[in-house]
Amino acid sequence: MDYALLWFVIVGVLFAGYAVLDGFDLGVGALLPWIKDDDERRVLYNAIGPVWDGNEVWLVTGGGALFAAFPPVYATVFSGFYLAFMLLLFALIFRAVAIEFRSKEPWPWWRRWWDRGFFAGSTTASFLIGVAMGNIAWGIPIDESGEFAGTFLGLLQPYALLMGVTTVSLFMMHGAIYLHMKTEGALQARIRRWINPLIIAFIVCYAVVTLATLLYIPHITDVLRAQPVLFVFAILLVLAIANIPREVHHGRDGRAFLSSCATMLLLMALFGLGMFPHMVYSLPNPQYSLTAYNASSTRKTLHTMTIIAAIGVPIVLAYTASVYYIFRGKVKVTKDSY
Amino acid sequence: MNVEILSRIQFAFTVAFHYLYPPLSIGLGLVLVMMEARWLRTRDPLYHNMARFWTKVFGLIFGLGVATGIVLEFEFGTNWATYSRFVGDIFGSALAAEGIFAFFLESGFLAILLFGWDKVGPGLHFFATCMVALGAHFSAVWIIVANSWQQTPAGSHLELHGVPAPAGYRLQPEDLGHARMVIDDFWEVVFNPSSMDRLGHTLVGCWSAGAFLVVSVGAYYLLRRRHLEFARSSLKFGLALGLCASLLSLATGHSSAIGVARHQPSKLAAMEGKWETGPDAPLHLFGWVDTKAERTHGPAFPGGLSLLIAGDRNQVVTGLKDIPPDLRPPIQPTFQLFHLMVAIGFSLIGLSIWGCLLWWRNALHDPTRPLTRVFLLLAVPSVLLPQIANQAGWFTAEIGRQPWIVWGFLRTSEGLSKVVKANQVVASLIGFGLIYLLLFLLFLYLLTRKIQHGPEPVEESHTLPKAWMKQQRA
Numbered sequence: 001m002d003y004a005l006l007w008f009v010i011v012g013v014l015f016a017g018y019a020v021l022d023g024f025d026l027g028v029g030a031l032l033p034w035i036k037d038d039d040e041r042r043v044l045y046n047a048i049g050p051v052w053d054g055n056e057v058w059l060v061t062g063g064g065a066l067f068a069a070f071p072p073v074y075a076t077v078f079s080g081f082y083l084a085f086m087l088l089l090f091a092l093i094f095r096a097v098a099i100e101f102r103s104k105e106p107w108p109w110w111r112r113w114w115d116r117g118f119f120a121g122s123t124t125a126s127f128l129i130g131v132a133m134g135n136i137a138w139g140i141p142i143d144e145s146g147e148f149a150g151t152f153l154g155l156l157q158p159y160a161l162l163m164g165v166t167t168v169s170l171f172m173m174h175g176a177i178y179l180h181m182k183t184e185g186a187l188q189a190r191i192r193r194w195i196n197p198l199i200i201a202f203i204v205c206y207a208v209v210t211l212a213t214l215l216y217i218p219h220i221t222d223v224l225r226a227q228p229v230l231f232v233f234a235i236l237l238v239l240a241i242a243n244i245p246r247e248v249h250h251g252r253d254g255r256a257f258l259s260s261c262a263t264m265l266l267l268m269a270l271f272g273l274g275m276f277p278h279m280v281y282s283l284p285n286p287q288y289s290l291t292a293y294n295a296s297s298t299r300k301t302l303h304t305m306t307i308i309a310a311i312g313v314p315i316v317l318a319y320t321a322s323v324y325y326i327f328r329g330k331v332k333v334t335k336d337s338y
Numbered sequence: 339m340n341v342e343i344l345s346r347i348q349f350a351f352t353v354a355f356h357y358l359y360p361p362l363s364i365g366l367g368l369v370l371v372m373m374e375a376r377w378l379r380t381r382d383p384l385y386h387n388m389a390r391f392w393t394k395v396f397g398l399i400f401g402l403g404v405a406t407g408i409v410l411e412f413e414f415g416t417n418w419a420t421y422s423r424f425v426g427d428i429f430g431s432a433l434a435a436e437g438i439f440a441f442f443l444e445s446g447f448l449a450i451l452l453f454g455w456d457k458v459g460p461g462l463h464f465f466a467t468c469m470v471a472l473g474a475h476f477s478a479v480w481i482i483v484a485n486s487w488q489q490t491p492a493g494s495h496l497e498l499h500g501v502p503a504p505a506g507y508r509l510q511p512e513d514l515g516h517a518r519m520v521i522d523d524f525w526e527v528v529f530n531p532s533s534m535d536r537l538g539h540t541l542v543g544c545w546s547a548g549a550f551l552v553v554s555v556g557a558y559y560l561l562r563r564r565h566l567e568f569a570r571s572s573l574k575f576g577l578a579l580g581l582c583a584s585l586l587s588l589a590t591g592h593s594s595a596i597g598v599a600r601h602q603p604s605k606l607a608a609m610e611g612k613w614e615t616g617p618d619a620p621l622h623l624f625g626w627v628d629t630k631a632e633r634t635h636g637p638a639f640p641g642g643l644s645l646l647i648a649g650d651r652n653q654v655v656t657g658l659k660d661i662p663p664d665l666r667p668p669i670q671p672t673f674q675l676f677h678l679m680v681a682i683g684f685s686l687i688g689l690s691i692w693g694c695l696l697w698w699r700n701a702l703h704d705p706t707r708p709l710t711r712v713f714l715l716l717a718v719p720s721v722l723l724p725q726i727a728n729q730a731g732w733f734t735a736e737i738g739r740q741p742w743i744v745w746g747f748l749r750t751s752e753g754l755s756k757v758v759k760a761n762q763v764v765a766s767l768i769g770f771g772l773i774y775l776l777l778f779l780l781f782l783y784l785l786t787r788k789i790q791h792g793p794e795p796v797e798e799s800h801t802l803p804k805a806w807m808k809q810q811r812a
Contacts, residue, residue: 049453050453050454051449053445054445054448054449057437060407060408060411060437060441061434061437061442063415064430064433064436064437067426067434068426068429068431070426071426074430075422075755078412078416079415079416079417079755079758082417082757082766085412089408089409090769092408096405097402097777099401100398100401101780101784104784104787145515147419147756147757148757152762297427297430300520300524301427301428301430305430308431312442316443319442319443319446319469323450326458
């Protein structure tokens with residue numbers, strides 16, 4: 001069995017799961033300033049209240065799986081992106097405690113500051129996740145011993161920034177579609193009006209990213225050219241995005257959300273297929289790239305982890321689905337709420 | 339300051355701050371299971387009310403644990419990249435298992451625990467509470483397995499450039515980045531010589547932390563004559579768990595120390611400030627290590643250390659003088675923190691026995707009795723003791739492991755990220771310092787406010803006598 005391939009897929013699935021699940025939490029945070037009323041803001045917080053920390057666990061587990069299966073990739077990327085990841089951590093901390101603390105006091109100034117923290121944390125985290133992915137796709141300087149050889153400012157190159165903006169717009173679109181599913185009445189009607197503009201904003205960003213990828217990233221376009229079957233994914237992606245306004249129009253908000261989830265999974269699948277087998281592409285010296293094959297743990301460890309995942313993942317999926325089922329339906333703010 | 343010392347300060351600071359919360363969630367999680375089980379059995383609304391109050395406290399603590407925990411997983415890679423490459427083959431599977439088995443379990447069922455009171459039945463809610471507590475305990479399992487493997491590596495071998503290194507090979511500076519530990523046997527890694535002892539000792543320390551939080555709040559309400567029924571009952575749950583936990587701390591601490599004597603003699607020597615190798619090793623009650631004169635001053639039981647680790651006064655214990663200076667851990671902090679932990683451990687045993695005696699004599703509820711009053715006055719600040727002991731114990735274990743990051747294989751100084759510069763760590767350290775200070779103050783504020791606010795009045799219920807309801811509200 002090709003364990004390196006399997007774990008490349010599993011790590012990808014975990015990060016894709018993170019993007020799909022925490023993506024709407026972060027998107028809700030980015031949308032918060034457009035809702036002014038305090039009761040309505042509480043609806044936003046409580047729409048993600050019961051699930052956000054379970055969603056963040058996908059990032060923790062994805063990071064753990066990367067550490068376990070591909071230690072050199074984890075070590076190189078995390079030490080190379082030091083300041084960016086520290087900022088990401090600060091952003092995630094503010095996001096988390098803002099949800100926890102915000103509604104514990106009634107004072108307007110208290111709530112205003114935590115709302116700012118929630119917005120800034122969510123937006124910064126989304127942006128930095130996009131910047132990190134943009135750098136991984138573009139390629140980063142790696143030396144012959146596998147260490148990052150670039151600088152922090154070097155990471156803020158145009159393609160990565162563009163990817164950051166695209167990620168924020170993607171999460172905002174996803175968050176709005178999620179909120180549309182969880183809200184009702186006047187608030188829902190207002191959120192509904194946001195969906196189409198957000199979809200258009202995302203499509204514009206994504207079109208520019210795709211163009212930049214095709215023009216400037218030969219190692220990804222080569223893969224696309226070699227495997228025309230990938231166009232099937234691209235077509236599915238277009239269909240999934242186009243399906244969202246249709247479902248919203250027919251008032252099927254649950255299916256609109258699933259369509260949005262499918263969009264994100266297809267995006268991650270395209271990203272993974274375009275990268276494989278590279279995990280960190282080395283520019284300008286591609287021979288130093290870290291791949292699923294030269295940077296993996298031993299076969300024995302991957303085998304053990306496969307057993308752990310085979311036992312654990314179905315259980316995790318089962319009760320994650322149950323929790324979402326129990327908290328299905330429209331948000332009700334009660335005394336136990338945030 | 340160089341990158342090594344800065345990275346060590348940052349890791350110590352972030353892990354110590356994080357570790358204020360998980361012991362409370364592990365211990366309090368168990369208390370919640372006890373309270374809800376009692377409620378299901380008796381259907382007395384008092385227990386339901388208690389479970390709801392403590393669940394809210396639990397939620398606050400858990401939120402901070404989640405927010406500060408993710409930092410640690412990132413830091414292995416950001417600050418300790420060489421170490422991550424070196425141990426990834428072993429450490430990573432434990433971390434991934436922690437994510438899959440523990441974190442998902444806690445956070446998934448936490449939603450039901452916190453927000454599911456009206457959405458699911460009592461049986462399913464109790465199940466969710468059990469799963470959160472179980473998940474919290476699991477999360478301790480894997481991280482302690484990983485940490486214990488660093489203390490006593492087993493089930494693995496050293497590999498250089500993809501080839502097994504000869505036994506006893508010492509890493510050279512040029513090997514760094516091309517060397518890694520490779521797993522031979524997963525179960526030998528999990529059950530390495532120190533993991534089970536240390537797991538037991540850590541978990542009962544966490545139980546103490548949760549138990550004495552409940553004891554402290556209960557005692558505070560009793561002294562203030564507020565929520566009397568709630569306070570008395572909370573105090574009993576806390577004392578029962580506190581007594582078990584503090585006695586078990588003694589037993590598990592003893593077996594951990596035997597393990598340290600066998601596998602990490604330099605750590606034991608530093609913990610006890612022992613300089614000369616020989617039999618009849620003394621056991622210090624407290625003391626001061628004079629590292630210049632290589633002597634330790636303080637009252638000691640002659641032969642006590644030999645007796646405790648081997649049951650035999652003639653047991654030879656290795657002294658620091660027989661350990662090369664570059665392989666000795668920092669002695670004074672190891673000694674002092676270890677003795678601080680032990681002293682607190684014994685005070686907690688004393689305090690919980692005292693409380694249980696009062697309970698047995700039916701004197702716990704009456705703060706006018708002088709003995710009860712003194713006990714309650716001591717019980718209020720007792721919440722700090724397990725926290726200090728847990729921190730001191732971990733500092734002993736981790737400082738005592740120096741200079742190694744992986745015992746006998748990799749030094750702490752060799753595990754750093756090569757590409758991270760001192761000014762970057764200074765920047766992140768300042769960031770963590772400010773943010774954690776803010777979080778800590780807010781946590782204390784919100785916790786105090788929650789305790790001041792107290793439990794909600796017991797809900798109207800036909801199982802409650804009317805008079806009793808009135809007393810509750812008063």
